[in-house]
Amino acid sequence: MEKSQFRLVLVVVHVLSLAPLALLALDFSLGRLGPNPIREIQLRTGSYTLFLLVASLACTPLYTLTGILRILDLRRVLGLYAFGYASLHFVNLAGLDYLFDFKALWADIAEKRYILAGFPAFLILLVLAITSTAGWKRKLGKSWKRVHRLVYLAGVLAVLHYFWQVKVRVPGPVIYGVILAALLLLRLPAAERLAARRLPWRAS
Amino acid sequence: MADEIPTRSEITPEPIYLSRRGFIAAGGAILAGAAITAACRGAAPGSSSGFCADAKSAASKDELGANLTSCDDVVNYNNFYEFSLDKGGIGELAKGFPTSPWTVAVGGLVAKPATLSIEDILTKYPQEERVYRLRCVEAWSMVIPWIGFPLASILNQAQPLAAAKYVRFEAVYDPEDMPGQRAEFLDFPYVEGLRLDEAMNNLTILATGLYGKPLPIQDGAPIRLVVPWKYGFKNIKSIVKIDLVEEMPESSWMKAAPDEYGFYANVNPDVPHPRWSQSTERRIGELARRETLLFNGYGDQVASLYAGMDLKKYF
Numbered sequence: 353m354e355k356s357q358f359r360l361v362l363v364v365v366h367v368l369s370l371a372p373l374a375l376l377a378l379d380f381s382l383g384r385l386g387p388n389p390i391r392e393i394q395l396r397t398g399s400y401t402l403f404l405l406v407a408s409l410a411c412t413p414l415y416t417l418t419g420i421l422r423i424l425d426l427r428r429v430l431g432l433y434a435f436g437y438a439s440l441h442f443v444n445l446a447g448l449d450y451l452f453d454f455k456a457l458w459a460d461i462a463e464k465r466y467i468l469a470g471f472p473a474f475l476i477l478l479v480l481a482i483t484s485t486a487g488w489k490r491k492l493g494k495s496w497k498r499v500h501r502l503v504y505l506a507g508v509l510a511v512l513h514y515f516w517q518v519k520v521r522v523p524g525p526v527i528y529g530v531i532l533a534a535l536l537l538l539r540l541p542a543a544e545r546l547a548a549r550r551l552p553w554r555a556s
Numbered sequence: 557m558a559d560e561i562p563t564r565s566e567i568t569p570e571p572i573y574l575s576r577r578g579f580i581a582a583g584g585a586i587l588a589g590a591a592i593t594a595a596c597r598g599a600a601p602g603s604s605s606g607f608c609a610d611a612k613s614a615a616s617k618d619e620l621g622a623n624l625t626s627c628d629d630v631v632n633y634n635n636f637y638e639f640s641l642d643k644g645g646i647g648e649l650a651k652g653f654p655t656s657p658w659t660v661a662v663g664g665l666v667a668k669p670a671t672l673s674i675e676d677i678l679t680k681y682p683q684e685e686r687v688y689r690l691r692c693v694e695a696w697s698m699v700i701p702w703i704g705f706p707l708a709s710i711l712n713q714a715q716p717l718a719a720a721k722y723v724r725f726e727a728v729y730d731p732e733d734m735p736g737q738r739a740e741f742l743d744f745p746y747v748e749g750l751r752l753d754e755a756m757n758n759l760t761i762l763a764t765g766l767y768g769k770p771l772p773i774q775d776g777a778p779i780r781l782v783v784p785w786k787y788g789f790k791n792i793k794s795i796v797k798i799d800l801v802e803e804m805p806e807s808s809w810m811k812a813a814p815d816e817y818g819f820y821a822n823v824n825p826d827v828p829h830p831r832w833s834q835s836t837e838r839r840i841g842e843l844a845r846r847e848t849l850l851f852n853g854y855g856d857q858v859a860s861l862y863a864g865m866d867l868k869k870y871f
Contacts, residue, residue: 387633
């Protein structure tokens with residue numbers, strides 16, 4: 353992929369990642385979030401987080417399948433946007449929903465299993481966002497890669513969080529679960545070796 | 557639907573007498589509430605604003621002093637899985653759902669089984685306004701001025717036999733007109749149940765209207781149950797069948813997730829749900845959370861029904 357082409361892709365990624373936030377802000381200011389706006393914000397930021405996180409996780413497998421190296425550069429920006437929406441998701445809960453009454457928040461949700469999945473996922477994204485800079489990459493050296501593999505754990509926890517949150521038979525969590533499982537399978541060294549050997553279009 | 561049913565002024569001997577002052581106060585309260593939350597929500601979309609245009613209620617507050625939830629919110633925020641999981645979209649989806657003709661079959665262990673048309677029900681049983689808090693198991697709540705009548709009056713008419721211990725309710729099954737039933741989010745038709753003494757309690761009503769008008773479809777037209785001390789899902793909508801039975805009926809939610817939804821489902825801040833704490837709630841239209849009250853604040857009238865019962869076990 354040419355550098356100019358990639359720049360275009362990057363612009364599209366930024367626009368698509370920011371558009372839901374712009375729409376959310378617009379709907380909020382126009383009072384279009386329905387009778388329970390706090391819950392609406394929570395649902396929307398949650399689903400954007402999950403989508404962007406899975407998109408970020410899809411980059412390496414997509415590289416495996418296509419051989420287009422630049423796709424790997426999208427992992428960081430998609431991951432950071434996922435962290436951004438996850439932060440809104442968390443701040444909406446703690447701030448708007450519980451007005452930063454952490455005692456009440458803790459009492460209400462500490463034992464909820466979806467929180468036991470969701471909160472650690474958020475902490476992982478926080479650590480990965482902080483250490484996403486070139487400076488931290490240098491400082492951590494070889495262990496940077498190991499730390500950033502935690503993103504897969506974050507992905508699994510996020511899908512679990514979603515799964516434990518829904519009430520009835522809806523396809524959403526299952527669809528995300530299947531996609532995530534497929535992406536994880538494509539990350540197995542055997543799968544990557546096979547792809548490198550057998551896919552003729554892959555640039556070597 | 558509204559066209560088929562005689563106008564409420566004809567069929568309700570005591571509808572809602574609104575004094576001019578009361579009407580202005582109610583309107584004022586709604587306006588004040590709207591102003592406070594204007595930043596968070598706006599005008600209701602679509603048809604419902606039409607429904608609410610002439611909404612009226614004799615009361616502007618519940619007996620604890622809390623304001624009524626605005627009519628727009630009551631008709632635009634609904635859990636009615638027979639149509640959709642999208643709370644804001646039910647009204648639109650439910651447009652044109654046939655609620656006439658409509659009959660409710662009262663049977664099972666009774667001396668006088670009967671099939672009542674909705675028109676019979678509206679003429680036979682005096683309709684009155686009841687302002688009740690509605691507490692959803694999802695930790696949000698509303699204050700709604702229902703129109704309805706005690707369930708006991710319909711049950712007494714049917715004369716329950718001595719063996720009858722429970723009441724089983726069944727909602728309409730019409731997958732052709734109800735997309736949520738086609739999607740099978742739950743095992744439909746929706747089923748709910750009450751113990752006979754709960755059903756006979758004076759607080760328990762069959763509602764046929766709200767805000768002075770016949771129920772909109774998204775709120776359970778033409779007739780639905782309202783048991784204000786229990787979580788909202790007990791309040792089965794669009795009822796077609798009421799049976800007196802000997803065994804405890806299995807409700808749709810008990811079937812879907814027995815560890816999460818019990819038969820009793822009494823509002824209780826001390827018995828958490830696996831997904832939501834029940835200690836606080838968001839009153840729709842308010843920003844800060846409220847403390848949830850045991851039996852949703854109706855303990856005086858209903859606590860005695862559960863004397864000696866372990867409410868954690870019988871959740």
